[in-house]
Amino acid sequence: VTRYHRPERLEEALALLGEHGFDAKALAGGQSLIAMISAGFLAPEHLVDLNHLPGLDGATVEEGTVRIGALVRHADLEHADAGLAAAAPLLPAAARWISHEPVRNRGTMIGSLVHADPSAEWPAVALALDARLRLVRTGGERWVPAAELFLGPLTSDVEPEEIAVELTLPAAPPRTGVSVQELAYRHGDYAVVGVVAQLSLDGDDTIAAARTALFGVDATAVRPAEAEAVLLEAGPAGIERAAALAATAVNPTSDATASAEYRREMVPVFYARAVRQALERAVASRAATDGEASG
Amino acid sequence: VSAQRRGVAVEVNGRRVAAEVEPRLLLVHFLRWTAGLTGTRVGCDTTSCGACTVLLDGRPVKSCTMFAVQADGHQVTTVEGLAPDEGPLHPLQEAFWAEHGLQCGYCTPGLLMAASRLVEEAEGELRDEDIREAISGNLCRCTGYVNVVAAIRRASKRAGQPSGADGP
Numbered sequence: 001v002t003r004y005h006r007p008e009r010l011e012e013a014l015a016l017l018g019e020h021g022f023d024a025k026a027l028a029g030g031q032s033l034i035a036m037i038s039a040g041f042l043a044p045e046h047l048v049d050l051n052h053l054p055g056l057d058g059a060t061v062e063e064g065t066v067r068i069g070a071l072v073r074h075a076d077l078e079h080a081d082a083g084l085a086a087a088a089p090l091l092p093a094a095a096r097w098i099s100h101e102p103v104r105n106r107g108t109m110i111g112s113l114v115h116a117d118p119s120a121e122w123p124a125v126a127l128a129l130d131a132r133l134r135l136v137r138t139g140g141e142r143w144v145p146a147a148e149l150f151l152g153p154l155t156s157d158v159e160p161e162e163i164a165v166e167l168t169l170p171a172a173p174p175r176t177g178v179s180v181q182e183l184a185y186r187h188g189d190y191a192v193v194g195v196v197a198q199l200s201l202d203g204d205d206t207i208a209a210a211r212t213a214l215f216g217v218d219a220t221a222v223r224p225a226e227a228e229a230v231l232l233e234a235g236p237a238g239i240e241r242a243a244a245l246a247a248t249a250v251n252p253t254s255d256a257t258a259s260a261e262y263r264r265e266m267v268p269v270f271y272a273r274a275v276r277q278a279l280e281r282a283v284a285s286r287a288a289t290d291g292e293a294s295g
Numbered sequence: 296v297s298a299q300r301r302g303v304a305v306e307v308n309g310r311r312v313a314a315e316v317e318p319r320l321l322l323v324h325f326l327r328w329t330a331g332l333t334g335t336r337v338g339c340d341t342t343s344c345g346a347c348t349v350l351l352d353g354r355p356v357k358s359c360t361m362f363a364v365q366a367d368g369h370q371v372t373t374v375e376g377l378a379p380d381e382g383p384l385h386p387l388q389e390a391f392w393a394e395h396g397l398q399c400g401y402c403t404p405g406l407l408m409a410a411s412r413l414v415e416e417a418e419g420e421l422r423d424e425d426i427r428e429a430i431s432g433n434l435c436r437c438t439g440y441v442n443v444v445a446a447i448r449r450a451s452k453r454a455g456q457p458s459g460a461d462g463p
Contacts, residue, residue, distance in 0.1 A: 002298040004318030004364050027365075034360045035342040038321070047318060049365065075354075100432025102348050102355040102409065187431050 001037065003046045010165070013048050014138045018161040020046045026163055027051070028070055031099070031107035032115045056165060061087040064171045070111070070164060074104035087171035089178045090129060090198050094121040097180055100188045110164050113149065116156040116220065119190035121180070123150055124213035124221040128196050131169040135162040150220035173209070175201040177281025181274040183216075183266055185257060191216035192258045193266040195246075195274040199231070201282045207231055212275065217250040217263050224249035224271075231275065239275050243268035303367045307332065308376030316363050323347040325363035326373055334374040334404045338434070345433030348405040349373050355409050357432075374404035377411065387414050387450040396446030398437035406433050406443060414450045421451035 007013040017024050024046035027033060036042045050056065056069040059076060066088045068077075077084075078095035085092050091109075098104055098112075098121055112122040113133060125131075126146035133144050135158060149156050158164055172178075182194040194216045200209040210231040215221045227242040227249065234241065252263035304313040305325070312330045326335050326349065338346030340359050347358040350372035358371075377385040387407055390396070397403045413421065413429045426447045427440070435443060 001319040001362075002317075004299065004301055004362070006364075030362075030365070031342065031360055034321075034362065037319075038340050038342075038359065047362070051365065100345070101429060102345065102357045102432055103342065103360070105351075105354045105356050106361065187428070 001044060001047055004049065005046060006049045006052050008052050008054070010053055010136065010163070011138070013050060013053060013163060014136065014161070016046065016048045017163065018138045021160045024048055024160065028111040029073060029107035030111075031103050032111065032117070050163065059084055061171055066091075066169045066171055068109055068167050068169075070108060070166060072109055074098045074107050074109065074112075075101070077109060078104060088129070088169060089172060089176060090125050090180070090196055093178050093180045094125045094196060097121050097182055097191075097194075098188070103188075110167060113146075113167070114156050114158050114164050116150050116152075116154055117190070118150075118153050118218060118220050119194070119216040121182075121191075121194065121196070121215065124194060124196045124215040126167065126169070127221045127223045128198060128211040128213040129169040130211075131167045133158075133164050133167045135159075136165050137162045147223070152219050172198060173200045175282055175285055177278040177283070177285060179274040179277035179281065181270045181277070183270060190257075193217055193263055193270050195267075195270045197271075197274040197278040199275065199278040199282050205283070207235055207279070210275075212246070212271070214246060214250055214267060214271070217252040217267055219251070222250050227271070236276075236279060239272050239279075240268075242275065243272040246271040301364050303363050305330075305363070305366045305368075306370045308372055318362060318364050320363045321359050322349075322361040322363050322366050322371070323358035325366070326358060326371070329363070332373050332375050336401055336404055338402070338405075343434070344402070344405075345409060345430075346402050346405040348408045348433065350408055350412065353412065355412060372408070374407055377407060385411070386453045387411055387447070390446040390450035390453070391443075394442050394446035394449055396438065396442045402433055402435045402437075406430055406435065409433050410447045410450075414447060417451040419451070421448055423448065426451075 005016050025044035027047050027049045057071040058069045059072045060067050061083055074095045077091040080092045109122050112120050131146045135142050178198045180196050183192045196213050198211040202208040210228040213221050213223045224246040227245040230238040230242040247267040252260045254260045298317045300315040303316050307330050314329045323337055327333050336346035338344035342357055342360045348355050349358045352370050409430050426444050
């Protein structure tokens, strides 16, 4: 790193990235980028610090859409206010699993999506919730759905001259429960197996929407469509079958923490736990709502 | 390409420290070399061990995972800022002493900074699970953490009382 830039306007930041291409890196929270530079995996000549750009630190809910800016930290989502937590309960539920407090105070959700670590929580959350990322470059912009964003380990569909400025995701319906289940050897370590689940119920307690994703068990986070279809079709009775299908949707590899076989064995266990807990919470939220209505 | 140097002014423990630095200089090295405050330790340089934890604008961060240029205009508190030079120790430091919450001491400044805000905001005795969560990013290879947790719990008990009502 030989040049540090601190633009105060987005156009300026985009011009710098456009000029320097692969020799430049955008810096937001830096909790992966700086660690990778220190470890010698990356050596960008130019750093473009996004922390002084206006308007990127908001996390809002408007007309059924949750909007998160590029400078929103993990800790901001961990301690989301009641409105945001109701609209996107998976955000605080997942944030508390990320690393440790000092890292959560700096790192950003959008930075984690662009970084695309297959063992990280946010890519799975983005995938499960059908998040869309807005990528801006000089003279243009595009929206990329999470399902198309993650290309492989540490590889996302973001070009060197682009900045991911915000993401949107649909607000959760009222009768919703979430769960994050993770197998890690120490809290804050990357997941050996991880599952996020958000289930929403109809008025008659049938599952109206099942949003689930797995992480730590493939080259990217994975949304097991067939498993979700079984949950919608068979309800709670289909949980074991859905969990078995989830295991067939992933392609785990072996590393120092766990073998591929062990990961595959653990996927249905953690998937079933996540779905059961999300379902219990959705039912409980319904009971609470009814209680308020009659009280 | 010769490295650019850039002016940085950081308020460290209430004192303004200004210097021209290379952009690649990590905050922890700025604190140790430029500000001369060697209480903050470098353990791993890879965001793993927490020995370099300091407060940035009052919140714990890892100073090895931030460039000094990013701290320009911000406030940093290091272990040297916990208690006045000639005054009594911070209650948390007293508690580490009383409970023998350290052995070699290398990780101690990071542990103190990671726990300091938790203790200062505590309303009465902290629960062990909250203490362990707060220091989960700090590695200690000597103590097994038992006395560290006891020390933080002791300090939180003290924090819940009127000042001056307790000693080790």
